[in-house]
Amino acid sequence: MSADTGIIIAAHGRHYMAQAGDLRLQCVTRGKRSDVAVGDVVTLKLTSANQAVIEGIQERKTLLYRSDQYKSKLLASNVTRLLIVVATEPAFADDLISRALVAADAAGVEAHIILNKTDVTASLEKTRKRLALYAGLGYQVHEVSARTAPEAAVATLMPVLHGQSSIFIGQSGMGKSSLINLLVPDADIAVREISAALDTGKHTTTFTRLYWIDKESSVIDSPGFQEFGLHQLTEGMLERAFPEFGPYLGNCRFYNCHHISEPDCAVLGGVKDGKIAPMRHALYAQLRHESMQTVGY
Ligand SMILES: Nc1nc2c(ncn2[C@@H]2O[C@H](COP(=O)(O)OP(=O)(O)OP(=O)(O)O)[C@@H](O)[C@H]2O)c(=O)[nH]1
Numbered sequence: 001m002s003a004d005t006g007i008i009i010a011a012h013g014r015h016y017m018a019q020a021g022d023l024r025l026q027c028v029t030r031g032k033r034s035d036v037a038v039g040d041v042v043t044l045k046l047t048s049a050n051q052a053v054i055e056g057i058q059e060r061k062t063l064l065y066r067s068d069q070y071k072s073k074l075l076a077s078n079v080t081r082l083l084i085v086v087a088t089e090p091a092f093a094d095d096l097i098s099r100a101l102v103a104a105d106a107a108g109v110e111a112h113i114i115l116n117k118t119d120v121t122a123s124l125e126k127t128r129k130r131l132a133l134y135a136g137l138g139y140q141v142h143e144v145s146a147r148t149a150p151e152a153a154v155a156t157l158m159p160v161l162h163g164q165s166s167i168f169i170g171q172s173g174m175g176k177s178s179l180i181n182l183l184v185p186d187a188d189i190a191v192r193e194i195s196a197a198l199d200t201g202k203h204t205t206t207f208t209r210l211y212w213i214d215k216e217s218s219v220i221d222s223p224g225f226q227e228f229g230l231h232q233l234t235e236g237m238l239e240r241a242f243p244e245f246g247p248y249l250g251n252c253r254f255y256n257c258h259h260i261s262e263p264d265c266a267v268l269g270g271v272k273d274g275k276i277a278p279m280r281h282a283l284y285a286q287l288r289h290e291s292m293q294t295v296g297y
Pocket residue numbers: 116117118119120144145146147148170171172173174175176177178179224
């Protein structure tokens with residue numbers, strides 16, 4: 001039996017599926033190790049024609065965490081793009097978008113927003129106005145309609161996805177599955193194969209999985225809306241994950257300013273001048289509060 005290299009394409013508990021060349025391998029870890037994430041490049045030792053043991057994980061380019069109460073667990077690794085799917089309806093939560101953007105910035109992953117269901121014209125302008133905040137921060141917003149203009153949706157998204165390892169996230173009902181099915185025509189079959197192999201029975205949508213769009217481009221679909229794990233962020237990482245704070249950092253009266261209520265805080269000055277959205281500053285304060293509960297400063 002020989003060692004091999006593969007990429008983790010699905011994870012369910014401590015059961016994993018790896019793709020190694022043309023082989024799909026069911027994998028387990030040694031001992032109780034469970035720090036393997038979808039997207040990991042792993043060293044494998046074959047134990048049968050379709051089974052292997054994960055011997056090691058290669059160094060990760062990026063790592064995203066999902067939140068599990070007060071703990072952060074691994075969501076996906078080696079991702080280079082985060083695509084946040086929102087829609088004209090149902091309404092989306094700004095808080096979740098901003099948390100996802102912070103997670104992406106902190107991980108060094110380029111975040112994009114996809115506005116789906118542009119065919120629902122009644123709420124299109126209102127939604128565009130809400131998203132203007134993020135466009136103003138430098139995040140690209142791509143407009144699509146998976147239902148009424150599927151080919152245009154693929155044409156809009158392919159340049160964003162090409163050559164990248166992307167992860168799609170979105171609150172329920174935004175059309176994430178519809179978009180993934182357009183981009184990966186055999187996604188349903190792949191999911192069925194993987195869930196049969198991982199023995200997840202009918203819970204076909206409860207695990208994160210990776211699909212290839214072409215040789216250089218992959219897409220990770222994660223179930224439900226993943227609340228990102230941000231507890232591991234330090235205060236310094238957190239303030240830098242808000243791009244609009246950038247021009248103000250270093251200009252506060254106190255070098256170790258927390259930008260919460262200090263006198264002559266440049267960031268608070270930016271909020272007062274209308275340059276920083278109060279909602280974003282409030283989220284910064286909230287995230288800082290949340291990570292203080294766990295990591296402490
Ligand atoms: N009007 C309109 N409806 C759409 C569009 N894309 C998806 N939908 C509908 O929106 C609903 C949700 O789509 P899904 O693709 O299942 O959404 P999802 O984000 O994967 O949601 P979950 O499966 O709950 O996670 C379905 O009824 C789709 O038919 C679109 O471009 N326009």
